Amino acid sequence: KMGWLCGGVLLGGLLQLLIPWRVxxxxxxxxxWDTRPSARLWEMLRLMAPxxxxxxxxxxxxxxxxxxxxxxxxxxxxxxxxANRIMEVPQGxxxxxxxxxxxxxxxxxxxxxxMENLAGAYWKGMRLICIVTVPAAVGFLLLSEPIVRLLFxxxxxxxxxxxxxxxxxxxxxxxxxxxxxxTQSIRGCYSLKDTVTPxxxxxxxxAINLAASVLLMRWFSTEGLAWAGNVAIAFQAVLLQxxxxxxxxxxHARVLLPSLGKIAVATAAMALAIVAARVxxxxxxxxxxxxxVAAVAGIIPSAVAVYGACLWALRIEEREELAGLAVxxxxxxxxxxxxx
Numbered sequence: 001k002m003g004w005l006c007g008g009v010l011l012g013g014l015l016q017l018l019i020p021w022r023v024x025x026x027x028x029x030x031x032x033w034d035t036r037p038s039a040r041l042w043e044m045l046r047l048m049a050p051x052x053x054x055x056x057x058x059x060x061x062x063x064x065x066x067x068x069x070x071x072x073x074x075x076x077x078x079x080x081x082x083a084n085r086i087m088e089v090p091q092g093x094x095x096x097x098x099x100x101x102x103x104x105x106x107x108x109x110x111x112x113x114x115m116e117n118l119a120g121a122y123w124k125g126m127r128l129i130c131i132v133t134v135p136a137a138v139g140f141l142l143l144s145e146p147i148v149r150l151l152f153x154x155x156x157x158x159x160x161x162x163x164x165x166x167x168x169x170x171x172x173x174x175x176x177x178x179x180x181x182x183t184q185s186i187r188g189c190y191s192l193k194d195t196v197t198p199x200x201x202x203x204x205x206x207a208i209n210l211a212a213s214v215l216l217m218r219w220f221s222t223e224g225l226a227w228a229g230n231v232a233i234a235f236q237a238v239l240l241q242x243x244x245x246x247x248x249x250x251x252h253a254r255v256l257l258p259s260l261g262k263i264a265v266a267t268a269a270m271a272l273a274i275v276a277a278r279v280x281x282x283x284x285x286x287x288x289x290x291x292x293v294a295a296v297a298g299i300i301p302s303a304v305a306v307y308g309a310c311l312w313a314l315r316i317e318e319r320e321e322l323a324g325l326a327v328x329x330x331x332x333x334x335x336x337x338x339x340x
Contacts, residue, residue: 057202065225083169094132095180107191119250133180140173146295175230185240205236266310
């Protein structure tokens with residue numbers, strides 16, 4: 001089993017390399033070795049060195065949580081790892097993708113000194129991230145148990161393991177928008193060639209996570225470790241935002257408040273739809289496995305449709321980009337969609 005796990009990690013890393021390689025080759029890029037030193041290369045290395053720690057703080061904090069989990073019980077490490085793996089799906093697919101696309105744009109504006117344009121591009125990316133991660137967090141919160149049961153409750157993984165993992169996933173889900181916010185904020189600092197601030201903030205949040213973990217795990221066991229991670233990421237989000245505003249006043253978060261209000265309304269409507277659908281599934285008297293499939297394969301797409309319709313009705317910014325993304329994804333699934 002460990003061999004398959006390691007093989008999956010290697011295969012994922014290989015695909016992560018080959019997919020952009022293929023796209024770059026289409027653009028005419030030809031790989032070649034060039035060992036000649038240059039001022040730009042040394043500048044990149046100088047900026048990258050502290051940046052690695054700032055970007056990796058999430059994984060560092062998670063390793064701390066895993067290390068502390070060994071002292072709780074035999075299943076705590078597995079519970080944390082499985083919940084974290086589920087949470088990495090929306091982060092990797094949506095948050096990192098948006099932040100990666102936005103970063104070259106805001107870096108270009110920063111190099112030109114066009115701070116107003118930088119702020120516009122930055123908040124556009126942040127808005128898209130929030131549009132995805134806020135409802136995703138609520139969805140994980142409300143559907144954590146059927147998701148865990150459907151994915152993992154097989155063989156040695158029993159009902160008690162699901163009972164322990166689902167609450168941890170729900171708690172971690174509450175921090176998903178904050179993790180996404182931090183990812184974008186770090187890119188904002190990097191666009192200004194500031195790789196030191198994220199490291200300083202990461203060091204502070206590492207200490208906060210360690211202290212909160214030691215304290216909360218005594219009262220809430222494994223769930224306390226998940227809460228500690230949320231506390232640390234909340235501090236990191238606030239500190240990074242304050243640092244960005246000091247450098248670029250146009251990056252004040254109040255710009256995002258109208259959009260967050262619309263997202264909150266649409267998410268509330270989606271949550272009501274999920275609760276109503278779960279009540280309906282429960283009353284249908286379905287077998288447990290069938291009910292879980294209905295919850296994941298049926299309720300989730302329906303909830304997404306309700307959420308999207310509400311956002312469209314509220315005239316959320318970037319709705320055209322979202323519509324284009326939806327059409328593209330449906331097209332890849334072989335579902336033709338016409339746009340007006």
